[in-house]
Amino acid sequence: MDTPPATAVAHRICPVCEACCGLELQLQGERIVSIRGHAGDRFSGGYLCPKGVALKDLHEDPDRLRAPLVRRGGRFVEVGWDEAFREIEARLVPLRERHGRDALGLVIGNPTVHKTGLMLYVPRLVRAAGTHNVFTASTLDQMPKQLASGLMYGHWLTIAVPDIERCEHLLVLGANPATSNGSMWTVPDFRGKARAMQARGGRLVVGDPRRSETAALADEHLPIHPGADVHFLLGLVHTLFDEGLVRLGRLAPHVAGLEALQAAVQPYAAERVSARCGIAAEAIRRQARLLATAPRAAVYGRIGTCTQAYGTLANWLVDVLNVLTGHLDEPGGAMFPKAAVFAANTLGAPGRGRGIVTGRYRSRVSGAPEVLGEFPMGCLAEEIETPGEGQVRALITVAGNPVLSAPNGPRLAAALEQLEFMVSVDLYLNETTRHADVILPGRSPLEDPHYDVAFAQLSHRNHARYSPAVLPAAPDHPPEWQVLLRLVAILRGEGAGADLRALDDRLFAEDLQRLPPEQAGAVMRLLAHREGPERLLDFGLRSGPHGDGFGRRPDGLTLDKVMAAAPAGIDLGPLQPRVPEVLRTPSGCIELAPAMLLEDLARVEADLAQPVPELVLVGRRQVRSNNSWMHNLPVLAKGPYRCTLLVHPDDARRLGLRDGAPARIEANGRAIEAPVEVSEEMRPGVVSLPHGWGHGLPGTRMAVAAERPGANLNALLDEAARDPLSGTAVLSGVPVRLTAAG
Ligand SMILES: Nc1nc2c(c(=O)[nH]1)N[C@H]1C(S)=C(S)[C@@H](COP(=O)(O)OP(=O)(O)OC[C@H]3O[C@@H](n4cnc5c(=O)[nH]c(N)nc54)[C@H](O)[C@@H]3O)O[C@H]1N2
Ligand SMILES: Nc1nc2c(c(=O)[nH]1)N[C@H]1C(S)=C(S)[C@@H](COP(=O)(O)OP(=O)(O)OC[C@H]3O[C@@H](n4cnc5c(=O)[nH]c(N)nc54)[C@H](O)[C@@H]3O)O[C@H]1N2
Ligand code: SF4
Ligand SMILES: [Mo]
Numbered sequence: 001m002d003t004p005p006a007t008a009v010a011h012r013i014c015p016v017c018e019a020c021c022g023l024e025l026q027l028q029g030e031r032i033v034s035i036r037g038h039a040g041d042r043f044s045g046g047y048l049c050p051k052g053v054a055l056k057d058l059h060e061d062p063d064r065l066r067a068p069l070v071r072r073g074g075r076f077v078e079v080g081w082d083e084a085f086r087e088i089e090a091r092l093v094p095l096r097e098r099h100g101r102d103a104l105g106l107v108i109g110n111p112t113v114h115k116t117g118l119m120l121y122v123p124r125l126v127r128a129a130g131t132h133n134v135f136t137a138s139t140l141d142q143m144p145k146q147l148a149s150g151l152m153y154g155h156w157l158t159i160a161v162p163d164i165e166r167c168e169h170l171l172v173l174g175a176n177p178a179t180s181n182g183s184m185w186t187v188p189d190f191r192g193k194a195r196a197m198q199a200r201g202g203r204l205v206v207g208d209p210r211r212s213e214t215a216a217l218a219d220e221h222l223p224i225h226p227g228a229d230v231h232f233l234l235g236l237v238h239t240l241f242d243e244g245l246v247r248l249g250r251l252a253p254h255v256a257g258l259e260a261l262q263a264a265v266q267p268y269a270a271e272r273v274s275a276r277c278g279i280a281a282e283a284i285r286r287q288a289r290l291l292a293t294a295p296r297a298a299v300y301g302r303i304g305t306c307t308q309a310y311g312t313l314a315n316w317l318v319d320v321l322n323v324l325t326g327h328l329d330e331p332g333g334a335m336f337p338k339a340a341v342f343a344a345n346t347l348g349a350p351g352r353g354r355g356i357v358t359g360r361y362r363s364r365v366s367g368a369p370e371v372l373g374e375f376p377m378g379c380l381a382e383e384i385e386t387p388g389e390g391q392v393r394a395l396i397t398v399a400g401n402p403v404l405s406a407p408n409g410p411r412l413a414a415a416l417e418q419l420e421f422m423v424s425v426d427l428y429l430n431e432t433t434r435h436a437d438v439i440l441p442g443r444s445p446l447e448d449p450h451y452d453v454a455f456a457q458l459s460h461r462n463h464a465r466y467s468p469a470v471l472p473a474a475p476d477h478p479p480e481w482q483v484l485l486r487l488v489a490i491l492r493g494e495g496a497g498a499d500l501r502a503l504d505d506r507l508f509a510e511d512l513q514r515l516p517p518e519q520a521g522a523v524m525r526l527l528a529h530r531e532g533p534e535r536l537l538d539f540g541l542r543s544g545p546h547g548d549g550f551g552r553r554p555d556g557l558t559l560d561k562v563m564a565a566a567p568a569g570i571d572l573g574p575l576q577p578r579v580p581e582v583l584r585t586p587s588g589c590i591e592l593a594p595a596m597l598l599e600d601l602a603r604v605e606a607d608l609a610q611p612v613p614e615l616v617l618v619g620r621r622q623v624r625s626n627n628s629w630m631h632n633l634p635v636l637a638k639g640p641y642r643c644t645l646l647v648h649p650d651d652a653r654r655l656g657l658r659d660g661a662p663a664r665i666e667a668n669g670r671a672i673e674a675p676v677e678v679s680e681e682m683r684p685g686v687v688s689l690p691h692g693w694g695h696g697l698p699g700t701r702m703a704v705a706a707e708r709p710g711a712n713l714n715a716l717l718d719e720a721a722r723d724p725l726s727g728t729a730v731l732s733g734v735p736v737r738l739t740a741a742g
Contacts, residue, residue: 006033010470011041011567013452014052015114015445016626019181019188020452021048022465022567023055030471032056032446042571043463047189049181050624050636055446057633059471063701064427065441066474076429076439081476084438085486085496091421091437092490095394102364104491105133105383105392109400110141110627113454115445117481120453120533122398124507125484126373128491132361133383133392134374140406141303142184143371143726144311150356151594152319154584155345156372157457158336160319161185162298163575164193164460166332168202169294171287173229173318174304174732178213180621183302186459191217193460203294205287207232207279208304209618210646210688211681222287223683225278226618226733229301230310230604232277232284233317234268239288240324241265247292249326254580257593261320264598267605276608278683292325296332304618307731310604311723316597323590328579335575336582339456340464340547340557341540345582353584358596358725364390366720368727376727377406378719384415394421396487399442403431404628404694407717407729410670413697425483428629429701431694442480447473451537451562464546465569466562481532504531511536526550534559546572600725613735615651617665619691619713628692631705643710644677646688647738652678655738662741665689665711667734668718672711673741687738689713691731 006026014021022041026033035053039046058064068084069076079087096104106129112118126134138146150156162170164187175183177190187193194204194217206215207222207229215221224232240246241262248255270284277284291297301318305311319328327333338346359369365382368375375383380402383392395416403409403416409431416422416435424433425440433439450467473479478486482500488507489498508527512520527535538559541547548556562570585591624636631637645663647655657663659678664671665687674689682688694712695705714731721730 011038012446012467012470013450013465014048014055015450016051016055017181018183018186018455018458019047020044020186020455021052021188022569023048023052025470027470032059038567040568041465042569043459043461043465044188047192051626051630054630054633054635057635059444059446061632063632063703064444065429065439066477068441069429069439071437081478082496084440085490088423088438088487089490089496092394092423093493095421099393100390101130102132102390103393104129104131105135105380105395106131107380107395107397107400107402108134108136109398109402109405110137111399111629115399115442115448115480116451116453116533116537117448117479118399118484120536121481121484124488125396125398128488129396132370132375132390135377135380136374137377137400137405138372138374139376139378139722139727140307140729140731142306143728144306144723145184145315147312147358147371147726148315148319148597151597152316152591153582154353154355154586156356158345158582158584159184159458160322160328160334160336161458161460162300163332163335164197165574167197167296167298168200168332169205169290169297170194170197170202171205171207171291171297171299172214173207173224173299173301174306175300175302176208176212176214176621178217179623184458185300185302186455203290209683209686210620212620222279222283225276225612225683226304226616226686227308227310228277229305229308229314230317231268231273231608232279233314233321234265234604235270235273235277235281235284236288236291237261237317237320237324238265238268239270239285240292242269243285243289245288245292246324247326248323249330251323251326251328251579251590254583254589255323256587256589256591260593260598264593264601272608276612291321291327296330297325297327298322298332298334300334304732306728308733309721309723309730311728312725313597313600313604316594320592323592329577331574336578337457337459337575338462338545338578339459340462340572341451341456341537341544342453343457343545345584346545348584350581351583352586352588355585364388371727376722376729377402378722378727378729380406381408381412381415381719384418393419395419395423397422397424397426397432397436398484399426401430401432401628403697404692404712404714406719407714407721407731408719409694409712409714411719423487425480428632430629431697431700434697434699440483442483443473443477444471446470448479449534461574462572463569464541464557464562464565464572466559466566468563468566479532501531508535523550530559596725614685615736615738616686616733617667617713617716617736618686618688618732620646620688622690625690625692631693631695632702634704637704637708641675641708643674643690643693645674646679646682647676648682648684648686649678649680650684651682651687652676656740657738658740664739664741665716666737667716670716672713672715674711687736
């Protein structure tokens with residue numbers, strides 16, 4: 001087929017994953033001819049992956065919803081936007097009047113953090129809903145890292161990331177950035193940057209039960225036992241004290257709790273934890289020495305260290321290691337980004353703050369503590385099923401597919417059927433939204449402007465980049481911030497037909513209430529030409545740490561300047577040391593020994609007395625797949641069948657499993673089947689299956705995905721298994737039984 005010549009070039013920051021690559025699109029009118037990396041992007045330098053290319057398929061996908069759907073007589077019918085909102089008002093308002101605010105639950109999914117409009121208006125939706133029943137993908141993901149960072153540094157978003165361009169020794173645990181492209185660490189082209197580090201004489205060490213794509217790149221692979229990062233890390237910290245390797249350096253006056261920490265890790269010599277984590281004691285000690293003696297080093301832990309029973313402890317110990325080896329907040333170590341906008345840890349008085357708390361209230365059925373204003377996703381089904389005051393009777397989901405992405409999807413799907421009313425803001429009629437009464441479709445990302453609100457907080461270099469919309473949206477298709485604002489209007493009792501501009505003005509004025517009145521009035525006037533996310537962005541940029549201070553620092557940033565710098569964007573340079581300024585703990589110190597964490601070590605102690613499970617299941621991510629929602633895009637779906645169970649040859653032999661033949665995987669009294677892929681990559685006793693599959697459920701509209709549905713790993717998992725501190729689900733290291741199927 002001949003490719004028609006392009007007539008225009010446009011640029012867009014990719015909103016699919018955390019790498020935030022700048023893309024270059026060749027267009028012919030409103031047709032996308034091709035998508036490639038934008039070499040001139042000041043941050044990503046031309047890198048992209050197949051999912052960026054797939055934005056063309058997403059834009060063109062005939063299954064992507066273009067108009068609202070309302071369920072009538074058991075079938076979905078397309079309706080106009082006004083009718084959809086009137087339906088929501090007619091059903092939701094009386095339900096909340098009768099049963100109270102907690103009767104409405106909210107589910108907020110992963111793509112929310114990748115979309116400017118959703119990111120900035122979901123908080124408004126949460127506030128307007130006024131419910132305790134908020135559930136997000138964070139408790140399937142990074143909450144342990146946020147909680148550990150919050151306890152140590154005083155803010156949920158004060159998160160250290162490796163300064164990879166200057167680093168010389170990087171220990172990666174439970175992450176596969178060569179495939180995932182990095183997480184809680186925005187680092188496009190990790191592979192290239194890791195190779196450059198190695199070329200400078202640096203060393204990459206990866207702790208992973210599978211020889212992942214990242215482990216294959218590494219100088220050393222430690223095939224750690226799943227769920228035992230905490231034991232390994234305790235062994236490392238113990239070694240530092242035991243061998244006199246602790247070196248706080250510049251941070252010494254800013255650290256609290258060193259003695260308490262030393263006492264707490266006393267029982268965990270490398271020799272004692274070795275059997276549990278599956279790493280020889282001498283290898284643990286050696287890794288501690290390497291970290292301590294490397295001039296520039298960092299430890300980085302990600303999803304494998306989060307979605308396990310000791311997630312918060314493991315993430316705490318990662319940062320403890322960075323502190324004790326003198327690598328935190330040092331160039332080439334683990335450093336704190338300073339985002340141009342919404343950098344909450346630049347607000348207030350520098351160096352001291354209120355710190356964070358959890359458990360201000362508890363979930364009704366299990367009594368799970370609130371963490372960052374939400375309950376564990378694993379509690380959602382029981383909150384819907386269990387009668388009584390505060391029962392969830394209605395639900396709004398925004399960009400989430402928990403029927404596939406949360407543990408025990410089958411129970412959740414049955415619970416969703418019991419709801420009196422459900423609204424989904426989503427792109428597809430999928431495994432979750434099929435339960436909704438009204439589906440409100442978002443636009444194609446190419447029809448929206450973008451500024452990455454979340455991941456600039458986690459980037460390996462500071463930057464400010466903006467993309468205008470690439471293609472026009474259908475004239476009646478509102479941007480998602482307006483969809484959310486319309487829901488806010490309904491929840492505030494202002495009606496489905498409320499004047500959105502006036503409401504947006506009022507909400508912005510409410511945001512400004514923390515300023516002196518004259519100043520708030522001046523800001524209102526200066527930004528009167530903007531509305532929606534762009535007004536919030538301009539305000540945030542101008543008042544932010546790199547901003548023009550509304551004229552006080554004329555060289556500083558404004559949204560106009562950032563827009564004018566598109567598509568290359570503005571490079572704000574390498575990360576700079578930020579301690580003590582960044583700290584917001586009540587003590588003004590880095591807390592090395594928060595009481596909540598020391599107490600939780602009792603669970604580790606009890607765990608050490610238990611036998612190590614014989615066969616456990618872990619997850620994996622794949623380049624041509626993104627959680628549960630991109631399997632409908634032909635460019636990604638083509639190629640070999642991907643939802644396979646990786647099994648070590650010894651295990652395959654022992655269990656009578658053949659390569660390519662289906663295996664039955666059982667856990668928690670439930671079973672799924674997946675084809676076996678015999679693989680030397682696996683640590684014996686550990687098998688790996690990707691998550692996000694299981695598209696064989698009835699009532700969805702995703703034709704390509706349905707052709708090769710795959711098995712839903714989460715259908716097996718226990719929704720009650722979680723890290724009690726952060727509420728995060730245990731999605732990895734789960735004991736399973738394997739047999740040949742059929
Ligand atoms: N077993 C296991 N389970 C896991 C994980 C694991 O490692 N193992 N990982 C967990 C992690 S880290 C995460 S983040 C979660 C993710 O789980 P979810 O938060 O449920 O996210 P996705 O599965 O990506 O589903 C995204 C949903 O958003 C919709 N969507 C996509 N783009 C847009 C948009 O622009 N607007 C709107 N309104 N909707 C959109 C999609 O159609 C889909 O319904 O899964 C978790 N589940
Ligand atoms: N292509 C692609 N990219 C993605 C996504 C995707 O679905 N596809 N999802 C995005 C999302 S939402 C997220 S949160 C990020 C996650 O990004 P990463 O944190 O890099 O996650 P994974 O790629 O799943 O890598 C996790 C690794 O941990 C290992 N592991 C499992 N259990 C344990 C354990 O107990 N201990 C240790 N040490 N290792 C363990 C697994 O074998 C796996 O190699 O990726 C993002 N990027
Ligand atoms: S790495 Fe992530 S941000 Fe970059 S093109 Fe791929 S999906 Fe998009
Ligand atoms: Mo995630």
